[in-house]
Amino acid sequence: MRIREGHLIDRAPRRFRDTLLGYVSLTKPRVIELLLVTTIPAMLLADRGTVDPLLILNTLVGGLLAAAGANTLNCVADADIDKVMKRTSRRPLARATVPRSHALIFGLALSVGAFFWLWWTTNLLSAHLAGATIAFYVLVYTLLLKRRTSQNVVWGGAAGCMPVMIGWSAVTGTIQWPALVMFAIIFFWTPPHTWALAMRYKEDYQAAGVPMLPVVATEQQVTKQILVYTWLTVVATSALALTTGWLYAAVALLAGAWFLVMAHQLYSGVRRGEAIKPLRLFLQSNNYLAVVFCALAVDSVLGLPTLLGH
Template identity: 45%
Template sequence: MTTSTERAGLAAEVAPGRSFWSQRLRDYVTLTKPRIISLLLVTTLAPMVLAAGGWPSTGLVVLAMIGGYLMAGGANAINMFLDRDIDSLMARTRLRPIPSGRMSPAHGLGFGIALAVASFLLFALAVNLLAAALALAGLLYYVFVYTRWLKRSSPQNIVIGGAAGAFPPLVGWAAATGGISLTALYLFLIVFFWTPPHFWALALVKQKDYGKVGVPMAPNVWGEQHTLRQMILYTGILLPLTLVPVTLGELGVVYGVAALLLGLWFLYAVVKVARASDFTRPAWSLYRTSLLYLALLFAAVLVDGLVPELSDPVETPVLLVNPDLVTEP
């Protein structure tokens, strides 16, 4: 008996008007998860601009973007290889190239490894070794710490494993400077604390799917109300954290105003989900809001780097007095 998933795969292979190579190209792109990578590239580019104090050389930006896409795409392809068993059981993922049968698991794994190797060599030979090492570390963390270890064993999978998605700011900073600064670490932490409320919004909506395949997402293990309280907690930490670089003079007023307004908007969206009697629609809205929030926040970082004169920290005016004009009583 042919399953619906197998039928979908066969239909895709013989769809009229679509050649084998056209479908294969689509599947290669799908393996890389381009929509997710687009946000990762924003969190790579903005730190590059900030670290360089302006737009870096266009050649360096292009190399870093290509290298970042290849490494993230490789990580996503390997992730799809490792998760092919549960992907085939979830409505959201069962039509992906490997579980649908359009691509063999070995082919998907080989594609992912090839992308990772190409990315590492590109970074190491054309950018610098530190950027290459950090990009590879992000892939290894995502594949082994998150996918292989935590995803199926702990409700903390998103908290601890989510650090993998916070590597791009470090990669971008290293690509521009050859080093890592305190500001880069703050940007890493911002993405780290953003990840739980972002992904748990999706987990609230898809908790039945995750429960069916035995993935211990927070709503399935802790319950919905505890998960919602944790989302408020992490967002409450995130908001002041985004302002710390401003108080230390590492980012300017333009970024600071944007971070405050965006943070209040994000916190409002999280609280709205927590207070809803039926959180399905507001949780979906929060998931989309969180993506826009991070993109706009790092866009503000980029502006801070491109237009430093508009982003200088506010200084308290100092009254200068000529001592010769001061008379004693």
């Protein structure tokens, strides 16, 4: 009996740790990192690097709560397909390490917390934008579009564009054209980023019955669409140079050329019937977004003269 009691005592901390890690995993921390890395540059650009550090911190906390809530609710809605897909089979709800009802409550609590946190620490516009983002991601993308159309990530990707809008509105209390251009950058970036990953895990999506573009179209059709959206991404990134300094413009030009070369190589490889590695473009797309927005942050902090003269 003592051995059993000791065994149970030893297992208690492990169960607690596993449960805690399960809840953290529901929020998809890696996705949150990418979303937050676009928020700070947007805020710095909004006031050319003179933003109150406390405002940045409060906005990041609110954005983190909003993204965590949306991702958790996404896991709740997608629990059935996560069990089928190898890439997602180790998620908490797929392995039943967290009860689905508990995950639902957790996601709703995070979402409500995000709204009131942003309302309290920034302004009501930012809070409403966060609430709208969560609702769009869960109700429109996850429940309506994802399982019904191959264009799911095109329109569903709008949710991933909202952190820049939230960051901009937190500083200015408004939405102005640079925020819309940053929205467009991420909007056009999302399809090539997601489709490249989906090409690598095509069989997963087929097994789960999710009509991602690589599942329903040929590789040539997919890579052509990737190329088109990559060009649109680079054009939008270049357009933002009108309100930044030379540093951002130079980095955007070089990073854009790099991104385009990768997309053209993928498309040309498919046309020639060569073996391709779409995951390389997926990783490159992450690097591209990070480099461009980091350059935007540095450019804004330095307060370099803009092409528009202010």
